[in-house]
Amino acid sequence: MVVLLRYRNQNFKNTYKWHLFWQWCSGFKKRRLFINGRNNQIQNFKYWLKGAKAGTTEIFIDNLPGFPNGISIRENGTYWLGFTTKRNDALDKIHPKIGMKKLVYSLPNFLQPKADKFGMVINISANGSIIDTFFDTKGKTLFEAGSVKEHNGYLYIGGDVIPYIGKYKM
Secondary structure, eight states, X not given: OOEEEEEXXXXXXXXXXXXXXXXXXXXXXTTTEEEEEEXXXXXXXXXXXXXXXTTOEEEEEOSOSEEEEEEEEOTTSOEXXXXXXXXXXXXXXXXXXXXXXXXXXXXXXXXXXXXXXOEEEEEEOTTSOEEEEEEETTOXXXXXXXXXXXXXXXXXXXXXXXXXXXXXXX
């Protein structure tokens, strides 16, 4: 998925800078940065919009236990990161081989590897350290956690393929 991001250029009134990104963008924090989840690389990046690091990218968290999907900011400045599924040996073996991944995912859906039913949400500090984790290891209640949002003491968890939104009391 390609995302085109627009933000106000500080140097010129009423002009905007446009940046092209290859995956999903979320996690704005005071409009200084955003976190870019790269599902195909099991890592998340920070892209700085303002300040001394403006225009630069750095790894926020790497070698994740699954394939990151949605990220949201908590009021305390930490992040909730939801996952499409956990990692497995088959995907880890083809992961570094771009051509192999393209081949596998160009196959008809019924021949592609299926995601394990495994709900996973991680709370991450502002510097990228894991604070807490929540799992549904059997995928019986929430077999995917692609989107996570905290509101009024609850976590609301959705996904790309689940037909409902889960609600978890904090």
